[in-house]
Every structure is written in C-alpha cells, then in structure tokens.
Amino acid sequence: MIQFHNVSMSYQRDMAALNDVTLKVPKGDFVFVTGPSGAGKSTLLKLVYAALSPSKGQVIVDGQNVTRMTRSQIPLLRRSVGVVFQDFKLLPNRTVLENVAITLEVLGWGKRDIGKKVHHILRLMGMEHKINATPLRLSGGEQQRVALARALVNDPKILLADEPTGNLDDENKEQILAIFREANIRGTTVMVATHDRRVIENSHKRVIILDKGRLVEDNDVPKQEL
Ligand code: ADP
Ligand code: ADP
Numbered sequence: 329m330i331q332f333h334n335v336s337m338s339y340q341r342d343m344a345a346l347n348d349v350t351l352k353v354p355k356g357d358f359v360f361v362t363g364p365s366g367a368g369k370s371t372l373l374k375l376v377y378a379a380l381s382p383s384k385g386q387v388i389v390d391g392q393n394v395t396r397m398t399r400s401q402i403p404l405l406r407r408s409v410g411v412v413f414q415d416f417k418l419l420p421n422r423t424v425l426e427n428v429a430i431t432l433e434v435l436g437w438g439k440r441d442i443g444k445k446v447h448h449i450l451r452l453m454g455m456e457h458k459i460n461a462t463p464l465r466l467s468g469g470e471q472q473r474v475a476l477a478r479a480l481v482n483d484p485k486i487l488l489a490d491e492p493t494g495n496l497d498d499e500n501k502e503q504i505l506a507i508f509r510e511a512n513i514r515g516t517t518v519m520v521a522t523h524d525r526r527v528i529e530n531s532h533k534r535v536i537i538l539d540k541g542r543l544v545e546d547n548d549v550p551k552q553e554l
Pocket of ligand 2: 464
C-alpha cells in the first residue's frame with residue numbers, strides 16, 4: 329500500500345531530513361514510526377500524503393507514484409488517505425458536523441448522503457451529542473475524535489497520524505488508539521508517528537525507528553536486510 333524506494337528528502341541543501349529510506353507497508357498493516365525529535369517522522373508522513381515530494385527516490389502510495397504526481401493528481405490521492413495531527417487542525421468557527429462534512433463536500437457527495445454518513449461516523453466516535461458544538465467547546469480528546477471522524481468518514485484506504493496522542497491524557501489516548509485499531513480491523517492501513525513509548529509498547533505492532541533521517545530499525549524486517 330505504501331512503498332519507499334531509496335527516498336531522501338532535503339529541505340535545505342546538504343541537510344537530509346530523510347536519508348535513503350526504503351520500506352514497504354502492505355495493505356492492512358498497522359505501523360508505528362518513532363525516533364527522536366527531528367528524526368524525520370513528520371517528513372515521512374508528509375511524503376505519503378504528497379505534502380512534500382522526495383528529493384531522491386520513489387514514493388508509491390496505493391499504486392500511484394507520488395514522486396511524479398502533478399498538482400492536479402493530488403486530490404485523487406487524498407481520497408485514499410485520511411490524516412490527523414497532534415493539534416487536530418479543526419476549523420474553529422465551524423461546528424463538529426461541518427468540520428466532518430468537509431471531507432465529503434470536496435468529494436462532491438450530495439447533502440442527504442453527507443448528513444447520514446457524518447451522523448454515523450460521529451456516533452461511532454461517541455461524539456453525536458456534540459454535533460452542533462464548535463471545537464473550542466470540546467476537550468482535547470473530543471477534538472481528536474472529531475478530527476478522526478473527519479479523516480475516516482470516507483473510509484480511506486490509509487490513515488496517517490502525526491503525534492495524535494501528544495496532547496492527551498491516558499484515558500483519551502486509549503480511546504484514540506482503540507479507534508485506530510478498529511479502523512485497521514476494518515481494512516484501513518494505519519501509520520502513526522509518535523515518540524510515546526508507552527503507546528508503542530502497549531500496542532504490539534510493527535515499529536519503524538528513524539534517527540537523523542535514517543531508518544535504523546524495523547521490527548518487521550530482519551536486521552541484515554536493512
Ligand atoms: P520529526 O517529525 O521526527 O520531529 P521532522 O520530519 O519534523 O522530524 O524533521 C526532520 C528534520 O527536518 C529536522 O532536522 C527538521 O529541523 C527539518 N525540517 C522539518 N521541516 C522543515 C522545514 N519546513 N524547513 C526546514 N527544515 C525542516
Ligand atoms: P477531559 O479532561 O476529559 O479531556 P474536559 O474536562 O476538558 O475533558 O471536559 C469535560 C467536558 O466538558 C467535555 O464534554 C467538554 O466538551 C466540556 N467542556 C470542556 N471545556 C468546555 C468549555 N470551554 N465550554 C463548554 N464545554 C466544555
């Protein structure tokens with residue numbers, strides 16, 4: 329579902345944020361990406377959702393070569409990829425309903441279908457009672473569940489999350505991770521960047537470790553193959 333072939337990415341000359349990274353994430357996998365601050369975790373995720381393109385190498389996502397993607401092809405890729413962030417990135421002046429509906433509006437869904445689907449996903453997230461609230465009225469855990477509803481409402485093939493539990497307490501972390509597991513069980517490939525060791529250790533999933541832009545460990549791949 330996601331392939332990196334010898335991918336390097338430099339924001340500035342001679343400063344590789346990612347350095348010769350090769351990895352494969354098959355359909356239905358659940359992987360954590362971890363490593364110290366500045367290791368390249370966010371950069372790696374941004375390459376998957378085509379917010380960046382690599383300086384070297386190839387990135388293939390859902391059969392599409394992101395490296396050669398033109399601006400007009402990016403929206404098609406984004407249909408397959410839901411993304412959530414540590415700071416949620418909800419629109420503060422829109423309601424919960426409107427924040428989640430946006431995903432389907434840009435895909436051209438009709439109003440009635442949007443209403444049904446948004447109510448359904450918010451019910452799954454335990455947020456239906458807050459449908460008319462604006463994000464600032466919600467706790468951090470609630471905001472993250474709305475962000476997850478927005479990312480998952482169109483049943484994306486891939487869910488990406490960048491430090492999704494960074495601002496949350498243990499109970500909210502557990503709720504968010506349960507939603508990731510549920511999406512994964514229903515077939516979504518999940519990739520989560522986090523430096524939260526407890527989250528990783530309690531989950532028993534594949535872990536990719538980055539350090540200074542290099543892939544230094546992947547517990548799915550025997551060491552000699554790295
Ligand atoms: P992580 O998510 O693991 O903390 P990042 O992918 O954000 O790491 O950053 C990797 C490296 O790239 C760091 O050295 C960081 O300073 C640098 N970097 C990230 N974003 C930018 C940017 N927009 N411009 C210049 N350098 C950047
Ligand atoms: P938690 O500690 O579980 O993350 P909070 O204690 O922040 O949550 O919030 C508990 C409840 O109070 C939540 O349902 C939240 O929506 C509501 N709430 C929190 N802050 C506000 C606010 N400023 N205005 C209205 N409701 C709020």
